[in-house]
Amino acid sequence: MEDLARTRPESFFSDRFNITSSLLDRVLGSNLLGKVDDADIYLEYRINEELQLEEGTVKKASRHVSQGAGVRAQAGTRTGYAHTDDMSITNLDEAARQARAIADRAATSAVVKVAARGRPHDLYALAEPPVAADLGRKLELLRQVDAATRAADPRVRQVIVSLTSEEVVMLIATASGSTVGDVRPLTRLNVTAIAEENGRREIGSHGGGGRVAFDWFLEGERWRRYAAEAARQATLKLRAVDAPAGATTVVLAPGWPGILLHEAVGHGLEGDFNRRGTSAFAGRMGQKVASELVTVVDDGTIPSRRGSLNVDDEGTPTGRTVLIERGVLVGYMQDRLNARLMGMQPTGNGRRESYAHPALPRMTNTFMLAGEDDPEDIVKSVRRGLYAVTFGGGQVDITNGRFVFSANEAWLIEDGRVTAPVKGASLIGAGPEALTRVTRVGRDLALDEGVGTCGKDGQSVPVGVGLPTLRIDDMTVGGTAV
Amino acid sequence: MKPEVLVGVLARAAACGATAADGYLVEDSHGSASVRLGEVETVTHARQQRLSLRVFVGRASAAASTSDLSRASLERVVDEATRLARATAEDPHAGLPDPAELIGEVPDLGLEDRSAAEATPEARIAIARACEAAALAADPRITNSEGAEYSDGRARYAYATSHGFVRGYASTAFSLSATPVAVQDGEMQRDYWYSSARTRAKLEDAASVGRTAAVRALRRLGARKVKTAEVPVVFDPETAASLVRALAGAASGPSLYRRASFLLDRLGTRVAAPAVTIVDDGTIPGALGSRPFDGEGLATRRTAIVQDGVLVSYLLDTYSARKLGLASTHHAARDGAGVTVGTTNLMLLPGSASPEELIRSVRRGLYVTELIGFGVNGVTGDYSRGACGLWIENGELGHPVEEVTVAGNLLEMFAAIDGVGNDLTLRDRTASPTLRVGRMVVAGH
Numbered sequence: 001m002e003d004l005a006r007t008r009p010e011s012f013f014s015d016r017f018n019i020t021s022s023l024l025d026r027v028l029g030s031n032l033l034g035k036v037d038d039a040d041i042y043l044e045y046r047i048n049e050e051l052q053l054e055e056g057t058v059k060k061a062s063r064h065v066s067q068g069a070g071v072r073a074q075a076g077t078r079t080g081y082a083h084t085d086d087m088s089i090t091n092l093d094e095a096a097r098q099a100r101a102i103a104d105r106a107a108t109s110a111v112v113k114v115a116a117r118g119r120p121h122d123l124y125a126l127a128e129p130p131v132a133a134d135l136g137r138k139l140e141l142l143r144q145v146d147a148a149t150r151a152a153d154p155r156v157r158q159v160i161v162s163l164t165s166e167e168v169v170m171l172i173a174t175a176s177g178s179t180v181g182d183v184r185p186l187t188r189l190n191v192t193a194i195a196e197e198n199g200r201r202e203i204g205s206h207g208g209g210g211r212v213a214f215d216w217f218l219e220g221e222r223w224r225r226y227a228a229e230a231a232r233q234a235t236l237k238l239r240a241v242d243a244p245a246g247a248t249t250v251v252l253a254p255g256w257p258g259i260l261l262h263e264a265v266g267h268g269l270e271g272d273f274n275r276r277g278t279s280a281f282a283g284r285m286g287q288k289v290a291s292e293l294v295t296v297v298d299d300g301t302i303p304s305r306r307g308s309l310n311v312d313d314e315g316t317p318t319g320r321t322v323l324i325e326r327g328v329l330v331g332y333m334q335d336r337l338n339a340r341l342m343g344m345q346p347t348g349n350g351r352r353e354s355y356a357h358p359a360l361p362r363m364t365n366t367f368m369l370a371g372e373d374d375p376e377d378i379v380k381s382v383r384r385g386l387y388a389v390t391f392g393g394g395q396v397d398i399t400n401g402r403f404v405f406s407a408n409e410a411w412l413i414e415d416g417r418v419t420a421p422v423k424g425a426s427l428i429g430a431g432p433e434a435l436t437r438v439t440r441v442g443r444d445l446a447l448d449e450g451v452g453t454c455g456k457d458g459q460s461v462p463v464g465v466g467l468p469t470l471r472i473d474d475m476t477v478g479g480t481a482v
Numbered sequence: 483m484k485p486e487v488l489v490g491v492l493a494r495a496a497a498c499g500a501t502a503a504d505g506y507l508v509e510d511s512h513g514s515a516s517v518r519l520g521e522v523e524t525v526t527h528a529r530q531q532r533l534s535l536r537v538f539v540g541r542a543s544a545a546a547s548t549s550d551l552s553r554a555s556l557e558r559v560v561d562e563a564t565r566l567a568r569a570t571a572e573d574p575h576a577g578l579p580d581p582a583e584l585i586g587e588v589p590d591l592g593l594e595d596r597s598a599a600e601a602t603p604e605a606r607i608a609i610a611r612a613c614e615a616a617a618l619a620a621d622p623r624i625t626n627s628e629g630a631e632y633s634d635g636r637a638r639y640a641y642a643t644s645h646g647f648v649r650g651y652a653s654t655a656f657s658l659s660a661t662p663v664a665v666q667d668g669e670m671q672r673d674y675w676y677s678s679a680r681t682r683a684k685l686e687d688a689a690s691v692g693r694t695a696a697v698r699a700l701r702r703l704g705a706r707k708v709k710t711a712e713v714p715v716v717f718d719p720e721t722a723a724s725l726v727r728a729l730a731g732a733a734s735g736p737s738l739y740r741r742a743s744f745l746l747d748r749l750g751t752r753v754a755a756p757a758v759t760i761v762d763d764g765t766i767p768g769a770l771g772s773r774p775f776d777g778e779g780l781a782t783r784r785t786a787i788v789q790d791g792v793l794v795s796y797l798l799d800t801y802s803a804r805k806l807g808l809a810s811t812h813h814a815a816r817d818g819a820g821v822t823v824g825t826t827n828l829m830l831l832p833g834s835a836s837p838e839e840l841i842r843s844v845r846r847g848l849y850v851t852e853l854i855g856f857g858v859n860g861v862t863g864d865y866s867r868g869a870c871g872l873w874i875e876n877g878e879l880g881h882p883v884e885e886v887t888v889a890g891n892l893l894e895m896f897a898a899i900d901g902v903g904n905d906l907t908l909r910d911r912t913a914s915p916t917l918r919v920g921r922m923v924v925a926g927h
Contacts, residue, residue, distance in 0.1 A: 054740060057571035062545035062820055063562045065555065066532075079524040085531060085549040098527045101603055135569050158741050194742050194861065203742060203861040243866070245889065245925035246710035276518065278628055278663050278672065358524060393856035395868070399628075399663055399672040400705070402885050404855035404868035426857040426866040426887050428925075478857065478866040478887025480923045482712055 009171040009181020013043050017087045024173035027071075027089070031096035032175065038074040038336060039099070039175040040314065041092065044168060044355040047131050052162040053142040068355035073099040074337055081358040120180060120310040120317050123303045124211035130165035130187035133214035138163055141189075141217060145227050149193050152231035155238065158194035159230075163187070165214070172315040180315040185211050186306065186462060188451060191226045195234035202240075204233025204408075206390075208449030210306045226449075233390065233409055236421050243410065243425035243479025249385035250427060250475045251378055251413065254446040256390055258367050258465030261296055262454065263394040263403035264431045265289070269323050269331070270349070270361040270456075271338030273398050280401030280432050284329050290435030292327040293371050300348055300364030306450040307365035307464035311348070314359050318348035323366075324435070335361045353459035360457060367466030371441025375469040378440045380416040386477055387411045387418050388427065401431035404478075426478040434472060442469030485640040485648050491535055491556055492644045498564040500537040502578050504643040504778070506816050507533050512635025512655075515606035517614055518627055525603050535559055536820050539567040541576045545820035575804035578778070581645040583810075585774065585781040592768040593653035595681040598634070606632050609658060609688050616692030617662040623703065624696050628661035628672060634682070641779050651774050656685045660695040666703045673698035673852075678910060680768050698851070701872065705882035707926040708873055714847035715888055715922045716840055716874065719905060721850045722914035726760060726830045728858050728865075728892055729753075730912075733787055733795075734813070734823040735802020737860060744863035744893055745793060753793045754896035757833055760788040762797065762813070764826030771827035771911035777814035782826055785811050799823050830914040833902030837916040840901045842877040848924050849874050850888060863892035869924075886926040895919050 014020045024041050032039040045067045052060035069092055070083040082095035142161045149159045164187065171181040188209030195202050206229035208222060217223045252260060265281070273279035281289065290296075300309050300318030309318045314336050323331045334342070335350030338361055351362035379387060387410065394405030404426045411418045447466035454463040488507045495503040513527045533556070534547035544566030546559045614630035633656070640650035659676035675695035677686035717725065729745075737743035745753060754760075764782025766772050775781050778800055786794050798806065799814035799821055815824025841849060850871040857866035866889040873880045890898075901918030 057573065059543075059570060059573055059576075060545070060820060061566040061570045062547070063559075063566060064546065065548040065550060065559070067550050068530075076521075077518070078522045080526075081524060082527045084529055086529070095527075098603075101525065135566070139569060160740065192742075194740065196741070201741065201744075201746070201861055203859070243889075245887075245923045247927045276628065277626055278670070280670065356528060356530065358526070395854040395856070397672070397854065397870075399670045400702075400884060402854070402868065402870075404857070404887070406855055406857040406866065423862075423864050424857060424859055424866065425889065426855045426868055428855075428868045428885055428887050430885055476707070476885065476887065476925055476927065478868070478889045478923075478925045480866075480889045480891075482710060482923055 007169055007183050009169050009183060010179065012045065012169050013171050019043065019087060021173065021179045023089060024179065027092050027096050028173060028175055031093065032073050032100055035100060036073045036075045038340065040072050041173045042070045042313065042355055043087065043171045044068060046166065046168045049131050049165045050162065051138055051142060052160065053146055054160045056146055058139050058142055069095065070355040071095040071099045072358055077341060079337065079358055083356050120182065121301055123301065123308050123310055124185055126185050126213045128213055129167050129185040130214045131167045138214065141223060145191055145223050148224055148227035149191055149231050152228050153195065153235045155195040155197045155235050156193050156231050157196045160192040162190045174315055178315060180311050182310045187212060187214065189217050189223060189226060190451065191230040193230040193234040195238055197238045200238055202234050202237035204230045204237065206230040206233065207451050210304045210450040211308060212304050236409065240421045240423045242481040243422040244386065244477055244481050245479045247474050247476050249382050250472050251382060251385060251387045252467060252470045253389040254442065254444045254467055254469050256448040256465065257388060258448060258467035259391050259394045259405050261366050261368055261467065262363060262465050263396040263405055264429060264434050265296060265324065266363050266366045267396050267398050268401060268431050269333060271332045271334040271342060272361050274332055275338045275342050278399050280399060281329060287329055288327050289329045289432050290324050290327040291438040293441045294324055294327050294435050294438050295369040296324040297322050297369065298333055298363055298366045302365055305365050305447065305464050306452065306462045309364065312350045313352045314350035316346045316348045316350060318364060321347045333361050333363060335359050351461050353461055357459045360459065362456065362461055363454060363463050365447065365464035365466065367445065367447060368468060370443045370445035370468045373440045373442050375442040375444050378442055378469050378471050379413060379418060381440060381471065382413045383415060385413040387413050396431065402428065403431055404428045422479065428476045428478060434475065437473045438470060439473055440471035444468050485642060485650060487551060488533065488640055488642045489648060491533065491560060492642055494557065494560045495535065495537050495564060496644055498560055499539060500564055501540055502538040502644050503536060504578055505533060505535045507640045508637060510635060510637040512633060513601065513606060514631060514633035515603060515610050516629050516631040517607060517610045518629035520611060520615065522607055523629055534816060535563050537563045537567050538577060539564060541572040541574055542567050542570045543576050544570055575801055578643055579780055579800045579810060581647065584647050584779040585649060588649050588651055588774045591765065591772045591774055593651065593680050593772060595654040598654065598682040601634055613658055613660045613688040613692040616689035617660045617696040620693050620696035621700055623664045623666050623700060624662045625665045626663035628663065630660040630692065632658045643779060647779055649775065649779065654680060656682050658685055658688060658691050660692045662696050662699050664699040664703050669703060671699050671702035671705065673702060678770055680770060684768065702870065702882045705870065705884035707885045708883055708924065709927060710925045712921055712923050714844045715919045715924065716844060716847065716849045717917045718849065718851050719907065719914055719916055721853050722917040723910065723912045724853055726828060726914050727912050729760065729896065730787065730797060730825050730828055732860050733797050735796060735798040735806065736823060738796060739802055739805040742861050744861060748793050749796065751793060752791050753893060754788055754791045755899040756791040757902045758788055758791050758896060758899055759786065759831045761786050761831060762825050762828045766827050769827045769908055771825065773826060776812045777816040777821050780810060780812040782812055797823050797825065825912065827908060828912040829906060829908065832904045832906040832915045834904055835901050837903045837905050840903055840916055840918045841874055841879060843901060843918065844874045845876060847874045848883060848888065849879060865890050865892050865895065886924050888922050888924055890922045895922065
């Protein structure tokens with residue numbers, strides 16, 4: 001077993017691959033300096049472990065190692081990106097030459113220094129990273145979760161429990177002369193329950209995680225709540241009625257339903273789409289895009305959260321960026337390229353799936369600040385509507401702003417009371433308008449449990465979302481009950 | 483390519499106590515160029531390799547993989563896999579396929595374009611530029627763009643088992659896409675079109691891909707919601723293919739033995755209208771989803787999944803087949819965590835109606851050209867997704883529609899298919915002709 005707990009990224013790459021900071025500087029200097037606007041070399045080493053239990057036994061266990069380097073050269077709006085999984089200096093030189101190939105034709109002068117903003121954070125230092133925790137203890141936890149989920153309800157027929165653990169060591173050397181590294185633990189425990197009754201079958205799932213140690217799941221027996229929730233959801237849906245179809249008032253529960261923000265406004269406020277003028281929010285800085293009850297932030301600095309980072313994948317320390325303040329659009333999320341081209345500062349949102357991908361502006365943890373309403377009063381204020389508690393995925397068309405997200409657990413609201421559970425249904429809206437119809441914001445802000453993954457341009461990165469209880473008037477619900 | 487690396491790893495696994503093992507080695511090089519408004523945006527180039535290993539210690543198994551093929555790293559991979567296998571439970575159904583069933587001679591399916599030399603960055607840029615330029619020139623309302631991208635790549639695969647089986651093949655892939663933005667009266671709409679092929683010559687003309695993308699973006703201008711209604715819905719070939727993919731997911735072994743499928747216990751029964759026949763065929767020469775053998779060395783073939791509306795086969799790898807008391811249908815696919823089930827070229831076979839006839843048969847309804855969101859429940863078949871398209875009024879395509887959902891249940895939707903188009907084109911790994919579903923709920927305002 002490799003000990004990654006005390007790893008310092010610089011010494012990790014020099015010990016293992018003989019790649020030192022001065023070598024990286026030389027690769028950058030001889031190939032790229034003075035010929036491009038910005039350049040960097042990104043080194044990554046990743047261990048990923050997946051354990052899965054089904055039918056009461058641990059059947060799948062796997063461990064994966066990937067390593068590689070990506071060299072990026074930027075000139076004007078152009079990016080040259082070359083990557084290799086063979087981290088020899090010859091290969092890095094070759095990658096740098098390839099990356100520069102496009103920059104050679106650019107009419108630019110010297111490296112533009114994008115000022116480093118502050119120091120890296122220390123948000124998830126662990127004595128024992130989750131990949132290094134004892135295998136026997138992990139397997140024992142999977143068995144306990146399985147037993148607890150089955151014990152929760154006799155109608156639970158199948159249980160699938162998975163535990164993934166990951167450790168990423170990254171190092172980035174930029175043309176401005178800085179070398180920054182990070183060691184990033186990440187883990188997630190997920191429970192899926194399948195319940196059956198009278199020939200009807202339903203599925204429920206729940207989970208959580210973050211940049212935390214394995215023991216975090218055992219604290220206060222967090223895992224027990226995941227088990228109970230998965231069983232509750234699956235059995236609840238056995239008696240779900242058809243969801244309504246058409247426009248209605250929607251109340252969103254706190255926490256994971258924050259995926260609404262991620263889709264409705266988050267993607268539309270990423271720097272690249274706004275620089276290109278292809279976002280429904282382009283050119284709307286300073287304008288009212290939401291009800292004045294709404295303040296939305298993206299914050300990559302919350303300790304231990306799944307979406308948090310000490311530095312982003314371009315070496316910029318993460319920050320807290322206010323996107324919408326009391327309904328007014330005030331900020332974008334930026335990587336270095338788009339910040340430079342828009343004359344703005346990078347916000348620590350430059351992220352990539354791995355060394356095999358160039359960085360893009362991406363979200364970290366995106367949430368709405370708490371309001372003043374009592375959550376129960378919000379439900380009581382609705383005569384007829386939908387109370388949506390948990391969601392599956394969401395998606396947005398950034399250009400026209402249309403977004404959907406799928407409710408897994410939702411209830412009818414009738415005369416201010418939550419009544420019958422309904423089958424899953426998509427909710428659809430228009431980003432720049434949906435939040436203008438927010439009429440109540442609860443005081444119960446909650447972040448999600450730590451399971452979110454966001455996809456963009458074929459790249460997946462872990463993210464977080466959060467929301468207080470929220471009332472939105474006039475949203476379209478995609479049910480079948482006309 | 484060094485298949486002997488793989489053989490060496492399997493030998494080491496045996497020395498570490500593995501009773502059986504198999505492994506996959508992939509070597510891949512690819513490059514891409516994207517342009518936006520005529521300017522180069524991103525040019526990439528990469529070489530990658532990955533070795534994945536599955537070991538069995540008796541009836542317990544585990545998997546490991548690495549992109550580092552150094553001796554030390556490979557030794558670690560073997561040690562990790564055998565250590566993990568000892569920690570997992572015995573499973574009576576686990577194991578390699580019977581060696582007698584493994585593929586003999588590997589057929590040449592025309593998956594590799596031997597004539598195409600690796601393109602230069604300049605050549606890639608030129609193709610992407612021509613594609614986007616055609617989109618921008620198509621109409622004055624195309625004033626912005628998310629760009630166009632061209633990519634090509636070459637990969638080699640080798641598969642080996644501890645029984646001494648070693649086989650391999652190579653493939654190439656070429657793809658091109660454009661995403662123009664149409665603007666009118668302050669409204670912006672983007673759409674997308676693409677072409678993918680195994681050989682350079684089969685890739686569609688760049689200008690034609692660009693023009694189609696422009697036409698698709700333009701026809702979305704002026705989109706609006708419609709009133710909530712229960713109406714016939716016509717799915718274009720691209721969106722219809724997603725319905726076929728959802729059905730195949732429910733027919734795949736792991737969904738079935740987990741009892742997480744709306745097709746459970748339905749083998750031999752009617753699951754769709756009689757006009758529906760769905761096949762998976764991994765042997766089509768030069769097709770994107772073709773491969774000579776599956777992730778366990780079993781020869782690919784043509785499998786009917788739904789024949790005239792009746793579910794006639796599931797999609798199985800060796801493990802899920804043994805679990806269900808059936809034989810593998812040769813659909814094993816390697817993923818990060820080991821072996822799973824995957825389709826090859828999955829198609830709903832064409833009917834006789836032209837797409838125009840299907841649209842003309844609808845008095846009031848929705849023609850769907852894009853679906854977004856994840857509202858498909860594979861356990862119940864409940865279906866609810868966001869949709870864009872065109873409203874059909876008296877058999878004619880009318881105003882564009884957006885911000886609506888289409889909802890139903892996949893089993894009911896497949897049963898309600900009352901029109902199958904004659905326009906099947908294998909543009910991607912999964913394909914369908916235009917489909918008409920007799921009744922669905924379209925939710926708007």
